[in-house]
Amino acid sequence: MDAVDQILEQWRQTRPDLDVSAMGPIGRLSRVFHHHARQMNETFARHGLNAAGFDVLATLRRAGPPYALSPGELMASMMITSGTMTNRIDQLIKQGMVTRAKDPGDARRAVVKLTKTGFDLIDQAVAAHVETQNTLLAALSDPEIAGLDKGLRKLMAAAEQDGGL
Secondary structure, eight states: OOHHHHHHHHHHHHOTTSOOTTHHHHHHHHHHHHHHHHHHHHHHHHTTOOHHHHHHHHHHHHTOTTOEEOHHHHHHHHTOOHHHHHHHHHHHHHTTSEEEEEETTEEEEEEEEEOHHHHHHHHHHHHHHHHHHHHHTTTSOHHHHHHHHHHHHHHHHHHHHTTOO
């Protein structure tokens, strides 16, 4: 019996009229998310990054050569506001991880591009991040991971359909 089971049992005793079965998976997802986020943030910090900086650098890196996207393309990929995106880019420019320049193909547009320093850093950080994620899921077998992923994919699709993501 874990902490969530104890909470569910308390609700069943004090409010037997409620079906609290959905509280179990939601409560566990929340607790696991917070634990995993802390672990991943520690990995980012070891590389001098936070989750926001990691997200921008990783998005540019996985875009492939020339490792450059417009701020709008970055925003769409990360689903954040323009003000938040500008702040993230400005911080990474100060750290020498990215540059912002006019798009050579369209002077009306800016592009954000990984620097050599940013490229090298994100390659190291993403390898560590993958290792952390594998460690976080080590308690599950491969079929359990696949089943979890399948169930979460369905939940995510439903949330996206409702406009929640």
